[in-house]
Amino acid sequence: MKSLRRYIDKIKPHFEKGGRFEKLESTFEAFESFLFVSNKVTSKGTHIRDANDMKRTMIVVVIALIPTIIFGMWNVGLQHFRATGQEGTMLELFWLGFIKVFPIIVVSYVVGLGIEFAFAQYRGHEVNEGFLVSGILIPLVLPVDVPLWMVAVATAFAVVIGKEVFGGTGMNILNPALTARAFLFFAYPSYMSGNAVWTHGMMNGEGIIDSYSGATPLAEAAAGNISNLPSVAEMFFGTISGSIGETSTLAILIGAAILIITGIGSARIMISTVIGGLVIGLLLNIFAVNPFMEIPFWQHLLLGGFAFGAVFMATDPVSASQTPKGKIIYGFLIGFLAILIRVINPAYPEGVMLAILLMNVFAPLIDHYVIEGNIKKRLKRAKVKA
């Protein structure tokens, strides 16, 4: 490592102000601090600092996503083999999924990080690690056969319009990964909805056997074909069609456990989202007038992107509410609205995305009222005294 460190120290002056590559200063810094934690010491304020930093925080989220990534890749293979009526070993299934999904991940990271690096240099900041998470979330909420150029366009849109115009990581109002998905959903609906997009190979239709519909359980439920729903176990383990990372509730729960144990994901938001979903599910059960409203309320948690949204999307600390009380309200409303949109509005069965984006917009308002409450309490205390 010493020789690597020596090499970095040798080339470093070229990237500093006045050096040959000063335009790449932020980029250099990003790679350098990726390899070596800086030797910077505290100068004012506390003399010691917590060992946790942004890189570590973000990497924990990525680790929490690994079960869904691996399962998602395997499931891509599984769905394809099912659709074509073939049999395959576990490794064959995973390999097929890997060669389909990996390019999407690469495109998302290259485009997103490229833009981030450019903006960091333009602003004279260090590169923020936020996109390490967004860059993997984007592929996981897309269907497997999405064209790569679309991934690139959507990522660019999400990073520039969703994040950088507001001032970059930490300043954005909407969740960048969902911004990318929403962009594709509305710009290229034929690639983002319907029954054919979720399974690799169905779009061009070759070799697909007749009995395989490709429809997601959520679409089946929305169409009222309750009898076509897979078993609860299948929906829980995730051997169903859907976006790459959203299908396995089990894998998502493993991720949730990692986030909650490390304290990096807000358990408050996750739990209140689930409660919100259960409450509206129950209400819909009570007033059920169609088959979709009749499906047991708890099964909504297994359908579509609800679990994924609750664990990985709603908990994005930047776009979520920031006050403890606000987080509960925010989460509850996400769960509530997600299922409500899903069931009541047949045009958007995937209500989770819209519910989270909507609540992202309202999160500052929720916080505002929570903080007003605190201010009033303080004023009242002063008056009682006087």
Add this chain to the structure above:
Amino acid sequence: MSKVIKIKKGLNISMLGTAEKIIKKADHADFYAVKPTDFQGIRPKLVVKVGDKVKAGTPLFYDKFQPEVQFTSPVSGEVTEINRGERRAILEVVVRADATIEYEEFNVGDPKNLSKEKIVEVLQKSGLWPTLRQRPYSTIANPKDSPKAIFISAFDSAPLAPDMDYIVKDCVTCFQKGIDVLSKLTEGIIHLNINADYPAAETYTNAKGVQINKFTGPHPAGNVGIQINKIDPINKGDIVWYTYPQEIVSIGRLFEKGIYDATKIVALTGSEVKSPKYYKLINGASIKNLVSGNINDGELRYISGNVLTGSKISKDGFVGYYDSQITVIPEGNYYEFFGWAKPGFKKHSASRAVFSWLIPGRKYKLDTNFHGGNRAYVMTGEYEKVFPMDIFPVQLIKAILVEDIDKMEQLGIYEVDEEDFALCEYVCTSKTEVQSIIRTGLDLMRKEMN
């Protein structure tokens, strides 16, 4: 007795190098200094120049805004240096000490029979008035104010903090005398806040004229700001004064003997100290003799105070006016290969993303490495876990950053001080310099109000 107030939020950082309970007399230090930078919001005006002879209790400088408040020499000797920093701001007034100390005599009597004015005058002349500070703003108290209460935090909960009960255990009479002095300065209650986790020193429990409150919980339970917030929070327009046990002992001694005897006990702590102990010395002493031969090799950080709020000094620097602790820890100016990805069993973190939480009860050798770079705020809910007041810390910080005076006031700036945010700064994943932001806010607010 009074009920125990439980502090739930906070963080104890357990470090190596707690001082062993042995009080040693420190070797005679050659140099002593009074540092204007120890005092918040003053503008020092010198009354001595290099070469002047002074006695213990002779004024060195005064505050332009409160000229009656004198800052006096802790020892007798000769002024040898006046160190200045940026824009010629005075950093240190250094005195070379005589072998035996001569004292200025102050005309005192039993504080019980003295008027408030007389007491104020003696305190101001002797150089002990600055031991009384006020909230809001943590500036030196103004004798024209009548504080609604005086708070004494009688224990320290910071990392490696000295045991204040132990330090004052033999000063029962002086402590009581000091309390008697304080009781002349306020119509309100004098709150003596002790730690409920162990039996308090008799110095405290036998004190008369105070209300004893018990606190339990992690740091910052010992911060006076937290205690005020829990007992009698500051509203707009309120002023409370606060001080600490050793200062009260000094005040008591002044009224006992009629001299400014600046003796105090300081704990020498930290992982790099070979045998951490308590030392009896005179306030403002150079730490040179204290640390030489008693520390490990390597590049070290010397801190007057604790690792969260103390000030960086050199290895022959001086003990701060208010500090009862010297901490020596290693500097952290090294590169660490993939440091952010290592499990981090030897590093301390409030978050469980660093896996040292798997080994409970560990004492850490912590250095000054920054562990990352500055970022925008991303994580939320971190500060709230270590900030036990009913205040939204991040929102208050943001109000300060945009200089929104109204919002700062509404969000509770009067109740807070830098030190209350030290843990927020420590845990911050975005490595924000929270304490200095709070100080900016307090200064801004003070300017606005005057």
